[in-house]
Amino acid sequence: xxxxxxFLLVIAGFAGWWLSHQRLMTKPWLEQGLASDFVGFxxxxxxxxxxxxxxxxAVVGCLFALFTSAYFMRMAVSDWQPLPLxxxxxxxxxxxxxSSVALQCAVVAARKRQIDMVRLGLATAGLTALAxxxxxxxxxxxxxxxxxxxxxxPANSFFYLITGMHGxxxxxxxxxxxxxxxxxxxxxxxxxxxxxxxxxxxxWHFLLFVWLAIFALLAGWAATFIDxxxxxxx
Amino acid sequence: xxxxxxxxxxxxxxxxEVELYHPHSWWxxxxxxxxxxxxxxxxxxxxxxxxxxxxxxxxxMRLQLGFPGTFDFITPEAYYQFITMxxxxxxxYLLTALFLxxxxxxxxxxxxxxxxxxxxxxxxxxYWIYLLAVLVLVSSFFAPGGPTGAGWTLYPPQAIMxxxxxxxxxxIILMLSSLILFIIGFTMGGLNYxxxxxxxxxxGMTMMRLPLTVWGIFTATVMALLAFPALFVASVMMLLDxxxxxxxxxxxxxxxxxxxxxxxxxxxxxxxxxxxFGHPEVYIVAxxxxxxxxxxxxxxxxxxIFGYRMMVWAxxxxxxxxFVVWAHHMxxxxxxxxxxxxxxxxxxxxxxxxxxxxxxWVLTLWRGDIHLTIPMLFALAFIVTFVNGGxxxxxxxxxxxxxxxxxxMFVVAHFHMVMGVAPILVVFGAIYHWYPKATGRxxxxxxxxxxxxxxxxxxxxxxxxxxxxxxxxxxxxxxxLTDMTIMTESAHHLNSFISIMAFIVGFAQMVxxxxxxxxxxxxxxxGGNPWRATTLEWQTPQTPPAHGNFGKDLxxxxxxxxxxSVPGAxxxxxxxxxxxxxxxxxxxA
Numbered sequence: 008x009x010x011x012x013x014f015l016l017v018i019a020g021f022a023g024w025w026l027s028h029q030r031l032m033t034k035p036w037l038e039q040g041l042a043s044d045f046v047g048f049x050x051x052x053x054x055x056x057x058x059x060x061x062x063x064x065a066v067v068g069c070l071f072a073l074f075t076s077a078y079f080m081r082m083a084v085s086d087w088q089p090l091p092l093x094x095x096x097x098x099x100x101x102x103x104x105x106s107s108v109a110l111q112c113a114v115v116a117a118r119k120r121q122i123d124m125v126r127l128g129l130a131t132a133g134l135t136a137l138a139x140x141x142x143x144x145x146x147x148x149x150x151x152x153x154x155x156x157x158x159x160x161p162a163n164s165f166f167y168l169i170t171g172m173h174g175x176x177x178x179x180x181x182x183x184x185x186x187x188x189x190x191x192x193x194x195x196x197x198x199x200x201x202x203x204x205x206x207x208x209x210x211w212h213f214l215l216f217v218w219l220a221i222f223a224l225l226a227g228w229a230a231t232f233i234d235x236x237x238x239x240x241x
Numbered sequence: 242x243x244x245x246x247x248x249x250x251x252x253x254x255x256x257x258e259v260e261l262y263h264p265h266s267w268w269x270x271x272x273x274x275x276x277x278x279x280x281x282x283x284x285x286x287x288x289x290x291x292x293x294x295x296x297x298x299x300x301x302m303r304l305q306l307g308f309p310g311t312f313d314f315i316t317p318e319a320y321y322q323f324i325t326m327x328x329x330x331x332x333x334y335l336l337t338a339l340f341l342x343x344x345x346x347x348x349x350x351x352x353x354x355x356x357x358x359x360x361x362x363x364x365x366x367x368y369w370i371y372l373l374a375v376l377v378l379v380s381s382f383f384a385p386g387g388p389t390g391a392g393w394t395l396y397p398p399q400a401i402m403x404x405x406x407x408x409x410x411x412x413i414i415l416m417l418s419s420l421i422l423f424i425i426g427f428t429m430g431g432l433n434y435x436x437x438x439x440x441x442x443x444x445g446m447t448m449m450r451l452p453l454t455v456w457g458i459f460t461a462t463v464m465a466l467l468a469f470p471a472l473f474v475a476s477v478m479m480l481l482d483x484x485x486x487x488x489x490x491x492x493x494x495x496x497x498x499x500x501x502x503x504x505x506x507x508x509x510x511x512x513x514x515x516x517x518f519g520h521p522e523v524y525i526v527a528x529x530x531x532x533x534x535x536x537x538x539x540x541x542x543x544x545x546i547f548g549y550r551m552m553v554w555a556x557x558x559x560x561x562x563x564f565v566v567w568a569h570h571m572x573x574x575x576x577x578x579x580x581x582x583x584x585x586x587x588x589x590x591x592x593x594x595x596x597x598x599x600x601x602w603v604l605t606l607w608r609g610d611i612h613l614t615i616p617m618l619f620a621l622a623f624i625v626t627f628v629n630g631g632x633x634x635x636x637x638x639x640x641x642x643x644x645x646x647x648x649x650m651f652v653v654a655h656f657h658m659v660m661g662v663a664p665i666l667v668v669f670g671a672i673y674h675w676y677p678k679a680t681g682r683x684x685x686x687x688x689x690x691x692x693x694x695x696x697x698x699x700x701x702x703x704x705x706x707x708x709x710x711x712x713x714x715x716x717x718x719x720x721x722l723t724d725m726t727i728m729t730e731s732a733h734h735l736n737s738f739i740s741i742m743a744f745i746v747g748f749a750q751m752v753x754x755x756x757x758x759x760x761x762x763x764x765x766x767x768g769g770n771p772w773r774a775t776t777l778e779w780q781t782p783q784t785p786p787a788h789g790n791f792g793k794d795l796x797x798x799x800x801x802x803x804x805x806s807v808p809g810a811x812x813x814x815x816x817x818x819x820x821x822x823x824x825x826x827x828x829x830a
Contacts, residue, residue, distance in 0.1 A: 008513055015467065015564055022463070029448040031553065035801035036545060039822045041445045055359050055440040062435055062466070066428055070470040073517075077474060077510060081489060086505035157485055161505065164487040168478070 010079065014072035018065055060206050064213050067176060071217050074172065075224055078165050082230065089162050090155045092226055099142040100222060106135035107215045110208040117201040122191065125204060129188040132211065136177055136184070143174050169221050173214065180210050261356055261789055273369075275361035276788055277346045277433075280368045282679070284342035287368075288335050289754075291375050295330035296747055298323040307740025309723050318406040320720035321390030326382075328393025329416070332522065333423060334375055336664055340529040341427070341465065342371060344671060345434045345458045347679065351778035352455050354443025354796050354818075356789045358433040367433070370426030377419040386410025392718060394515060397490040397508050401483040404496070413483060417476045424469045424476075434462040443777075445798035449553070450817070452776045452802040453546065456553055457532020460560040461525045467564070468521035475514035482506065509574055516567040523660050524563040528556055530667035531598055534620045536802070537670050538602055540774045541617035542609030543813050545803035548601040555594035562591045572640050573647045581640040588638035592631070599628055610806065610813075614772075615689040619670030622697045623663050630659025633708065648718070651711025654704045662700045669696070669753070676757070677771045681784045682764030688756040692749050699746035706735050773814050776802050780816050 051058060081087070113128025147167065155163045187203040195203070223229045264270040274280060302323045305315040315323075346364070350357055358364045381388040390406030391399060391413060403409040407416070438451070438459045451459075478489040482503070490511040491503030539546040546552060568576060568584040602624055611617065633655040637643045646652060669692070676684050711717075714727045722728045770779040782792040796818035804815040810823040 008517065011471075011517070012565075018467065019561060026557065031449065031550065033447075033449050033550075035447075035449045035549060036803065039800045040820070041797060041799055051440065055436060058439060059360060059432055059436045062432055063428070066432075066466050066470060069467050070473065073471050073474045073514065077478065077489070077514065080510050080513070081507060084505045084507060086488075157481075158487045158502065161488055164481065164489060168481065172477075 010076040011072045093146045095146045102139045117204045277358045281346035288338040292335040298327040303740035303743040307737040317720040336526045355441035364433045367430035374422035381415035384411035389413040389416045417480045424473045431466045450801045453535040454532040457528040461528040465525045468518045472518035516570045520567040530664040537620040544609035547604040558594040616670040616674035623666045627663040649711035650707045654707035677767030692753045695749035702742045
């Protein structure tokens with residue numbers, strides 16, 4: 008359970024930083040009136056939707072941290088046999104990186120109000136994300152054809168479970184991306200479009216990060232890394 | 242401290258007006274509504290409905306325990322199903338949904354001075370997914386093999402084996418699916434509660450001016466957002482074990498001489514995941530109760546809350562600590578003794594912020610102008626019950642005391658006191674307190690007092706004797722104890738007595754439900770602020786509050802939520818949105 012505890016520590020750090028800006032030491036019973044010097048403490052200048060997405064990503068991060076925790080705990084049992092990762096996953100990773108880059112380009116274009124570039128970026132991101140999902144399905148097919156079935160070994164079960172969960176999150180993101188893309192073609196207000204594109208990019212970068220982390224986990228590098236850390240500590 | 246309001250006119254509000262969704266038809270106004278107040282009532286009604294099912298299940302259990310062998314239709318399998326569904330419904334589908342979905346939705350926007358939640362559409366989806374989760378849960382009663390009988394903790398391997406009711410039938414599948422749906426729905430709602438507190442606060446409403454109710458619900462929601470994923474992960478993995486034959490939790494095991502396909506899975510892993518959710522869950526239910534009870538006590542004792550800052554810190558501290566105590570539910574799982582020592586220590590440390598809160602409630606009452614209204618009665622009953630249940634928590638938090646008491650009725654008595662009866666008392670108090678705001682009418686006083694005394698005294702008569710049964714060694718989760726030597730004749734009498742009390746207390750809840758329905762039409766007119774309270778929800782132009790909550794302009798907040806009996810003020814309460822500065826006590830020392 009150490010992975011999830013480390014994750015929660017990070018969250019607690021954020022929460023602590025935010026709380027430290029909320030003047031927890033004030034004596035509210037002594038302060039009356041509309042404090043003009045309180046205004047800075049009222050709310051964040053960030054758009055509400057971004058904060059909402061940030062909170063949601065914390066929940067998603069928590070979910071994957073828990074899967075990782077479970078992975079390490081189950082790995083310690085002797086019947087664990089790691090499965091060879093298909094080389095296709097490298098290609099998929101590249102495609103997902105491309106998707107993130109395309110969305111980042113769309114963000115830059117949206118800030119400059121270049122609507123054509125926004126459309127191009129959104130469409131590229133959507134298509135590459137779809138390609139990533141198809142690539143993942145092909146990787147699943149390859150593994151099952153080679154006899155690495157879901158239930159034959161816990162390493163396989165975790166592989167399908169975690170990649171599947173990640174794929175579902177991409178799929179959900181595609182719904183949001185689809186709406187944004189439709190908006191870009193149907194003439195949404197520029198500020199609104201910019202916010203939607205930024206939200207999509209934020210979500211995409213996060214899922215890319217999650218993918219890199221779980222790729223490292225499934226390939227076994229994460230376990231090696233933790234072993235090295237443990238040896239350094241002891 | 243000086244009044245820092247500019248004397249002439251107030252600068253224009255810096256809170257941008259939100260674009261409110263306006264319903265166009267009866268359907269979007271009352272059914273697929275995006276108004277948090279309507280969603281709150283939908284949540285509460287659904288939670289109450291499913292809670293009644295759980296109440297009936299508890300009666301059935303008590304029939305069996307109090308009068309064993311008398312009722313043929315309560316087979317051991319059925320008994321296990323009653324236990325499981327009662328526990329799961331009460332903890333998740335009733336208490337969590339009611340406190341966060343019900344009170345959270347109703348009170349957060351009103352108390353922070355917002356027109357609605359920040360993402361109303363997602364908020365609406367949250368309710369409908371919750372309803373779907375409840376329907377899936379209910380459908381398991383009609384599925385072949387009936388609902389699961391695995392106990393509310395659903396421990397593998399027994400939860401998905403054929404010896405457990407519903408284990409190889411539909412029961413466990415529907416249970417896990419329902420939980421997964423609930424968590425998805427809750428996450429949608431939870432995002433709203435958190436972000437509305439962060440971003441929806443009206444002008445002048447700093448975090449340190451929030452009523453403690455909002456602090457409690459806010460912190461509990463943050464915790465729930467981080468804890469429910471653990472249950473989600475556990476449910477998904479168990480579902481795969483059951484449906485697709487994986488071995489996440491299932492060890493190599495044979496059943497009726499037949500080797501099952503599973504191999505090497507770790508049941509302890511499930512326990513870790515489950516309790517990583519399960520322990521914060523206790524505080525997810527308790528923190529909103531703490532917050533609400535602080536407001537009830539302050540309002541009905543006409544006195545400011547003692548130690549507001551300390552109360553806020555304690556809420557946050559309890560929230561953080563509750564994530565590092567989960568393994569105290571697993572002392573008997575064969576863990577390393579040092580591990581147990583660590584978790585016993587963290588468990589006992591939680592007693593400190595909790596005790597601070599109890600002292601502050603008592604000190605708020607000290608020399609207050611206590612009005613023994615029904616909400617106040619429930620709040621006082623909560624303090625007593627919570628202290629009682631908390632003290633037995635100290636017993637069970639210690640490894641050496643827990644081991645012999647584990648799986649006895651003592652544990653049942655403990656958690657019913659601390660997270661069953663205590664939060665439910667707050668729910669009742671809160672309903673008596675805010676019902677006038679939600680409907681415009683007071684609940685009937687006579688019926689209310691009857692309901693209070695029967696519930697409070699009755700709950701003690703039910704759960705207090707259970708401690709003794711537990712100390713005698715009477716185990717929990719047993720459908721029939723007739724032939725055991727520990728079951729002396731007096732223990733049998735005690736069990737029958739508990740059962741009779743359970744029926745009486747359950748009956749009192751029917752009176753309460755009748756009161757809820759009857760008073761909508763026949764209750765006394767309440768007016769806008771019957772309790773003369775300070776917080777913003779009582780200052781709305783209409784009662785019940787209209788769509789958009791606050792009329793043309795959002796309120797502006799000039800003071801904290803607890804200005805009661807301020808010397809020099811005209812009345813004994815000053816609403817949060819009243820400008821001006823009062824009281825000699827305001828001078829800095």
